[in-house]
Amino acid sequence: MTRATDVLVIGAGVVGAACAYHAARAGLTATVVDRGPVAGGTTGAGEGDILVSDKEPGPELDLALLSTRSWHDLAGEVGGFEYEVKGGLVVAATAGGVAGLAGLTARQRAAGVEVTPVAAGDLTGYEPHLAGDLAGGAFYPQDAQVQPMLAAARLLRASGARVCTGVTVTGMLRGGDRVTGVRTDHGPIAAGAVVNAAGTWGGDVAALAGVRVPVLPRRGFVLVTEPLPPLGRHKVYAAEYVAGVGSDDEGLETSAVVEGTPAGTVLIGASRERVGFDRGFSLPVLRLLARQAIALFPRLGDVAAIRAYCGFRPYCPDHLPVVGPDPRAGGLLHACGHEGAGIGLAAGTGRVLAQVLTGAELEIDLFPFRPERFTEAS
């Protein structure tokens, strides 16, 4: 299966799909390989959120804002992946939580996020079934959602890329110090550039090129209800979620995240645990998620949960993704380590990576995401 391609993308998740799509749009030919199916890793294990609300100002929020605009464009250009700009409602249970939220929203607003404070008495105007004992909240109209597996599949199809699933990359082709393609269990593929979009397994792919990129798994469960009449209009989550996202805690953290889908099911998250790649079912975690969701939406106490799934967020020690060319291995670029925000950040990541590949002007500064940052002398 030797065949020259401009860009060889490793990983048929949403990030790889967005890279392939934007590369193709920029006039490059793309080939995508994945050892599993399309969206077989973390892409297929999340809720499909495109959020600006859960991010402090900084490089990740800049990438999220770019991505938010880019997803809107993709919904028009490609579509077919249940893109909904539903808005996010963050709620706080205590006066302290409201004060913390006010500080966060002030910082976010200065960074370009649209956000409106919501008084306790106005919360049920946004969400009629919300519990009555909450202290206040904030509404983020830019927060959106997609069906992530459909998004990856649609972007791949629209890219025109050759997609090779069930193909495992086993090594890199080298021309001197440069990476010039990949070896696979189905033969070598020569490429002008190789993009590591292997998500939680991106560290293993980097190692094949002899470079270190520390991406580690952070497990999360999602609990799914039976299809229900519309319960919530927006994504609703507890203010503690933002703290959980940025936390370095090793142990189990949970915070309530509740949102409906076009299929009528309600998705309930979110848990965070560092337990390696353990796929074991955890009833205690699911009980906690259910209890927290019922505290937000008492009506959920009467509905059946029909299933749960788990996945592994790809996180780096500094909680920033790894995006850009690797100076330690010419020809290799990374687009991985997006932690729990990979769906949201995918569109912007693919956009900027295509700009790198074509030598165009970059829309955002990639310095904070540089792959070699973990091995630099401090």
Add this chain to the structure above:
Amino acid sequence: MNELTFEGRAVPFVPGQSIGAALTGAGVTSVRVTRLGGRPRGLFCGIGVCFDCLVTVNDGPPSRACVVEARPGDVVKGARDA
């Protein structure tokens, strides 16, 4: 007579049969539509897992047709707005 009604139509069943099986036997392949797009939903997994075949029985809460035993006179309707 072992008969239930589905959306007003008489559907025969044999004792012990699930509502889903009885509906399938009567040629009913869709019991409801999705609230967005109006796409048909009916017996898919047939073993209680997928929750596609939601119906109401005698105006009760949404139930899976595939795991509820049919009873004479049951008034079965497709679950609305699910």
